């Protein structure tokens with residue numbers, strides 16, 4: 755196994771994913787493209803679906819959740835402008851895939867998940883990336899113990915910006931979150947000064963918690 759958890763047979767699928775689903779659709783940040791080209795997505799996909807690992811689609815994981823579509827992971831991380839020295843909060847660990855890509859980009863990653871079985875499985879899958887810490891809790895409240903963060907990225911949809919996130923952001927930092935109702939959101943960037951940019955239409959599973967949707 756390489757440091758990125760890769761198996762050799764999947765390398766061609768991964769290269770094709772980067773070329774055809776990411777670069778061809780406008781992902782331009784070379785660090786994001788390289789990171790997505792290094793992380794073995796099949797490691798985070800349930801066994802019966804491993805051969806679909808490099809399709810550009812979300813796939814089901816346990817507990818009725820999903821591993822996000824590669825394009826949306828790339829777009830989120832490109833918009834978050836993660837530098838090599840960054841300390842990042844990843845809300846909604848799920849399979850751990852986005853946390854692994856973040857780990858290739860950043861200095862340290864805290865990834866928070868509300869469903870214990872998913873957090874435990876993700877911790878195992880993320881073993882090759884020791885600078886990712888998976889914690890169990892309600893990410894709609896952020897994770898104050900390790901704040902401040904250079905970026906907070908969410909892979910679950912929020913009805914509105916959870917107020918705690920801005921207080922846990924470093925000056926100059928950015929939040930990237932799908933904002934909107936349960937059935938349709940827009941990927942939104944919020945800067946530490948509160949300014950916003952609205953980007954791609956998307957559909958994510960709901961952020962469930964005190965500052966998210968009701969369960």
Ligand code: SAH
Pocket residue numbers: 819820821822845846847848849850851852853866867868869872891892893894909910959960961962963964966
């Ligand atoms: N980034 C993940 C995507 C997982 S889907 C991946 O690459 O696989 C989003 C995840 O957010 C789900 O696992 C869901 O359980 C989790 N989630 C929803 N609300 C949450 C909350 N308040 N705190 C932490 N995790 C939450």
